Amino acid sequence: MTFTLATWNINSVRLRAPLVCKLLSEEGPDVLCLQECKSPVDKIPTEEFAALGYTHMIARGQKGYNGVAILSKLPIEDIGAHDFAGLGHARHIAGRLENGVTIHNFYVPAGGDVADRAVNDKFGQKLDYLTDMRDWAKDGGLSKSILVGDLNIAxxxxxxWSHKQLLKVVSHTPIEVAHLSDAMEAxxxxxxxxxxxxxxxxxxWWSYRAKDWDAADKGRRLDHVWATGDIAASAHSSRVLRAARGWQQPSDHAPVFATFDL
Structure with missing residues (x-):
């Protein structure tokens, strides 16, 4: 079985439903994982996606912020969600395909503006979330699994765009990178x-603050596709759909794709 998966922080699935439909119709991934849906599950425009062949969806939602969803052409079973760091946020959903592959869709907290948990609770929450991800992975005996999402770390x-200039900027600080590495290894x-x-x-990802994001090209790779060691070699054809960042009323993130032969 060969299938293509994409992950995309959509920054409001209701506001940007036309962009989701554009991606689904033009690129046709078998599975699309969305983050920052900013919608209760019952308000997600599932009819529009189903009309394009994406008749399966599992999701966790909240009004106005967070939220994750998996849209699929393939049957997918909802196998639950984990409240990492006990934040009470809709930031994780897991689904299992009929071939036994489990897909974990994550939206890791951004962490605020100051890389110091002593003065910024949001940064502390981010580090705690990553620590909980590490412990969960260590205890979970993960296999035949794919992890995708906006992990908010490059x-x-x-x-x-500049390692030196971003070393003290949230998303690229050494402590965040170390926490992410620990979760990956576990x-x-x-x-x-x-x-x-x-x-x-x-x-x-390219900030909305740039007048010309494409020319400035001050980006970060915040969106990731991982696979457990037992299936990682089956993955190929990875790409970032940079053009989507230039669509009308875009998300500040671009979709990331990978194909798996399983």
Missing amino acids: PREDDV GDWHDVTRADIPEGQLYS
Whole structure:
């Protein structure tokens, strides 16, 4: 079985439903994982997606913020969600495909503006969330699993436009990168995107603050596709759909794709 998966922080699934439909109709991934849906589950425009062949959806939602969803052409079973760090946020959903592959869709907290938990509770929550992800992975005996989502960390030097200038900026600080690395190691997770695209600058997010995001190109790779070691070698054809960042009323994130032969 070969299937293509995409992950996208949509920054409001209701506001940007036309963009979701554009992606589904033009790119046709078998599975699309969305983050920051900002909608209760019953308000997600599922009819529009079903009309394009995405008749299966599992989701967790909240009004106005957070929220994760998995849209699928393939049957997918809702196998639950975990409240990492006990925040009470809709930031995780897990589904299992008929071939036994489990997909974990994550929206890790952004962490606020100051990289110091002593003065910024949001940064502390982010670190606690990542620690809980590590412990969950260590205890979970994960196998035949894919983890995707907006992890809100750009771990490598070439995952940001300037490693030196961003070392103290939330999303690229050494403590965040270390926490993410610990979670990855605990679950035997492998970075599918960088396995396919090992060299060079690679981004999936560009700030709304830039007058011309494309020309400035001050991006960060915040959106990730991982797979457990037992299936990581089956992944290929990774790419970032940079063009989506330039669509009308876009999300500040671009979709990230990978294909799996399982």
